[in-house]
Amino acid sequence: MRLHWRQFAIAALLGLMLSGAAFAYLLSPPSDLLQIESKPKPLEIARGSSFKSVAATLEANNVIRSALAFEILALLKGERSLLKSGEYEFPHGTAATAVLANLVAGRVKTYQITLVEGWTLRQCLQALATSPGLTQTLTEVDDPKLLALIQSVASSAEGLFDANTFRYVRGDTDLGILERAHTQLSDKLAGYWDQRAQGLPLATPYEALILASIVEKETGLAAERAKIAGVFYNRINSGMRLQSDPTTIYGLGDRYTGTLTRDQLREETPYNTYRIDGLPPSPIALVSDSALTAVLKPEPHDYYYFVSNSNGGHVFSRTLEEHNAAVASYRAARDDSLPDSIPGSLPDSLPRSQQESLQEPLEDPPLQADTIDEDNSER
Secondary structure (H helix, E strand, C coil): CHHHHHHHHHHHHHHHHHHHHHHHHHHCCCCCHHHHCCCCCCEEECCCCCHHHHHHHHHHCCCCCCHHHHHHHHHHHCCCCCCCCEEECCCCCCCHHHHHHHHHHCCCCEEEEECCCCCCHHHHHHHHHCCCCCECCCCCCCHHHHHHHCCCCCCCCCCCCCCCEEEEECCCEHHHHHHHHHHHHHHHHHHHHHCCCCCCCCCCHHHHHHHHHHHHHHCCCHHHHHHHHHHHHHHHHCCCCCCCHHHHHHHHHHHCCCEEEHHHHHCCCCCCCCCCCCCCCCCCCCCCHHHHHHHHCCCCCCCCEEEECCCCCEEEECCHHHHHHHHHHHHHHHCCCCCCCCCCCCHHHCCHHHHHHCCCCCCCCCCCCCEEECCCCEC
16 A cells, blocks of 8 residues: 555656646747747737737747647736737747746837938938838928927927937837937937037027037038037128038028039028028038037137048138138149139128128129039038
């Protein structure tokens, strides 16, 4: 009798061990060679799905070995009713315990989009429209409507968004991204404005944003931006026009095809800073932190002109004569065949006091060379 019970106990223990091993095996990751070599496939868990349907979906997609074992695991952990909906990715080798933990914690697949400094609103909208998993709500939204949606009182939505990387999950909207970007930029701009240098000829943070967008497009070198901002301030304080190619190009829209012509530089647009005094009516692009810093803490100096050099930067000049020499050197380095007329030699590039003293102003002043390369910005 004693031997009988001993044999029964040993058999029961072996049974438990075997069942435990079997259960552990059923909770281990599936071994699919094809799956090992492929990227994880996104899996959508719809809102309101039952546990059984979720487990069946996981088994059908080779995420788990056994829907039944997965359900028993959830029952033992008391988590059967705690699964969260959303889009998930489970890399090969993820054990059922980890799968369950991710579903309970709601660790859904995330995407990201980067709004790049220097981008226009059109480029931002194009990037949003092609971003996977993002719900599109702005397809038919014009500029005034977008301004209302983000609750901005600006005259244009151009440049009102933070140049940054934004994470999102499937089902988030394009408007939601822009709302976040607008809020971030508004907060950032307020902080920079509070720390601005004294005596700047700017009335509002929005004017700072406009000038920062111009500086952003004038140079890709962060180290130069404070100096370029200083040039623009010197020109503003002296009654000189900004004469910025990027603003003029922006005002041309789709009509700009790679070169600025003499006729385009004569054209009256709100953004042609060869023709208007002061700042254009809105930013022309997204700005970087370095451009905002440069505009609100500019480098003090007595430069009024700058021209591209052969190293991707600029040569800065105090006088028109110095500027002309720098332009000549630049042309010689590039072996340019541009005409002799250069920006800075025309009456409306001088301080107003000097403009008015000219005895014989040109009837048709040579605003620029006949054609100007976009990267040959000469002031």
